[in-house]
Amino acid sequence: MSQVLDASAIKEVRDMSFSTLLEERLSSADCPAVALPESVRIHSLENLQDGRFRFRGKMETASIHDFCRYCKQYAGAGVRSFINADNMAAVTVFNLGTLDLPGHADNTAxxxxxRTAPFQALLNINGAKNSQKDLAEWLEDWSEFLIAFTADGEVLDIKKAIGGVRKITIEASSSADHEDSDFGAKRSVMESVEAKSKEVMPAAFEFKCVPYEGLGDRRFRLRYSVLTGGNAPVLVLxxxxxxxxxEHMATEFRELLETNFTDVEVETFIGEFKA
Structure with a gap:
């Protein structure tokens, strides 16, 4: 029992010695702090002051305009912005500092x-196999963003194009060739399946929308295919x-940010930064 008490007393003396040593070191620190005996951990007293010792935080937004406006307000020497065009994202670090005077890098935007709703809808339909009803309803829902074309490249009224999608019929035909000779016989059978419509069949579409908030309009060409392997046609855009x-959208995003920071002290880089 006495050995346990002795060990505990030794631990108390050690903690008090460490605390005294740390108190002396912390007395000259810019930010007030105190060392408590328990595990000799340092606890900041910043929360007990009227204000914070220094400004820090993380501003998050999906708006290019608000991001650039916020960054310009805190622009200055050493402020750097890292642009990840592949992910359509960017991070500005306001207190990165320099090699000689490094900052904490914990004040960021x-x-x-x-993605806009039309562009997300376009990505959802891309490559998906649809029934006539499903694709026709999708075309109706997003008709204001669509232009339809005939096989000759002429613009087709979108309502007629949707009607052509709704009224597709599958026609199958077969032919047989038979040939006899003195030494044998040969027979071949050919079958063909064709999709037709009572309306004018669209051959392709174009979808025009703003893909991401803050970017410009972009036109996406859509290839229209009719799969006839089953009992009912399967339609694919x-x-x-x-x-x-x-790649073009990523380039537009990068150039837009670089242009917004040309007249302020915000140095831009392509890549990511981790402190």
Whole structure:
């Protein structure tokens, strides 16, 4: 029992010694702090003051305008903005500091662009297999953003295009060739399946919308396909060269931020930063 008490007493003396040593070191610190005996941990007293010792925080937004306006208010020497165009996001660090005078890098503004409802609907339909009813209803819902084209490249009234989607019929035909000779016989059977419509059939579509808040209008070409393998036609819309369009949007996003920061002290970089 006495050994346990002795060990406890030794621990108390050690903690008090550490606390005294830390108190002396903390007395010259810019931010007031105190060392408590329990595990000799340092506890800040900032919350007991009228105000914070220094400004820090994280501002998050999906608006390019508000992001740039906020960054400009706190622009100055050492302020840096890191742009991740692939993720349509950016982070500005206001107290990054320099190599000689590094900052805490905990006062930031974060921008993450949000997809608009039309663009999200377009991505949802891209490559999906739809029934006539489902695709026709989707075309009706987003008709104000759509332009339909015939096989000759002429603009087709969107209502007629939707009617053509609703009235698709599948026609199947077969033909047989039979050939006899003295040494044998040969027979071949050919079958064909064709999708037709009582209305004018659309061959392609174009979808025009603002993909992300803050960016400009963009036109997306859509390839229209009719799959005839089953009892009912399966309809597919696919965005032509989606990856290329994504690269163009990323470039537009990067250039827009760089342009907004040309007249203020906010140095821009392409990439990510972790403190």
């Amino acid at each position: 974060v921008l993450k662009l949000k 696919r965005i032509v060269q989606l990856e290329t369009e994504e």
